[in-house]
Amino acid sequence: MYGRRDVLRASAALGLLAASPWLTAGSASSPLLTRTIPASGEALPVIGAGTSGSFEVEPGSAAYQQLQxxxxxxxxxxxxVIDTSxxxxxxxxxxxxxxxxGGWRAQCFLATKIAADSREAAERQWAGTLQSLRTDxxxxxxxxxxxxxxxxxxYARELKAQGKTRYVxxxxxxxxxxxxxxxxxxxxPLDFVQINYAVNAPQAAETLLPLCQAKGVAVLINRAFDDGRLFARVKDQPLPAWAEQLGVGSWAQLFLKFAISHPAVTAVIPATGRPDRQLDQLKAGQGPLLDDAQRRLLIQQFA
Structure with missing residues (x-):
């Protein structure tokens, strides 16, 4: 049953979209491709989001409003899918x-982490994590x-058994x-692995990605842009003609399509605090993916 607070949150979110027509225009494009989690069969959109750097802002600031x-x-x-720590x-x-x-918690596949050196520290951190994320x-x-x-x-498996997380x-x-x-x-036995994989760091495809696929482990990809360094390498360079023929409109889209084109990859989690870049990144999850030959061309280009 919805209360007054839920209605107000939903209204605020709708107001935010109405105030930015280009957001709603972006959302009218074709649906994102999905991949299933082997452990459950649950489908996830292939384009997710990370929070490192981009979410480190002051609430109420201009950067916070842009992030909203x-x-x-x-x-x-x-x-x-949103990944944090x-x-x-x-x-x-x-x-x-x-x-x-924004009233978005129910829509969000929320992923976080334990980064501790003892059971006691992990328990304290977990309690703080739930408080920070405003969830149970x-x-x-x-x-x-x-x-x-x-x-x-x-310990993570104990929390899973308690219903505090669905996957570890x-x-x-x-x-x-x-x-x-x-x-x-x-x-x-694992539900997920998160690793780095990019056009200039494709080593995961040699052993690790096929292993995860064989073992039925879902894969999240981080550092698909090599922490932004890839954009410096392609500054003022046109996209390959074959990429444009696939409907790719930016280097960001191409780098993300490279990652999700591997069949073992469940989703990629690039971070951004800018709405225009967010919309651009989402487009990478639409339309055709790269074939093996096209992935090899990119690896050769950025070797």
């Missing part, structure tokens, strides 16, 4: 406030960069972590 519009564009465009400079608290103000559960709980994973993964997983963001991630995937 970006999030409105994300949900209006069919996005669901308690050690992203307060980004989780900002995300929690935005989700509550999340969809995905991940062990951040394999930190103390031997203790924290069992592990993360890393460097090629140097892939071997250990792969060994854990071989030995431990």
């Amino acid at each position: 519009s970006a999030l409105a564009a994300f949900f209006a465009g069919g996005g669901r 308690p050690n992203y400079g307060g980004a989780d608290a900002v995300l929690g406030q935005l989700l509550e103000e 559960k999340v969809e995905l709980l991940q062990i951040h960069n394999l930190r103390d994973w031997q203790r924290q993964l069992p 997983g592990i993360t890393h963001y460097l090629n140097s972590g892939h071997a250990e991630v792969a060994e854990i995937v071989r030995q431990q």
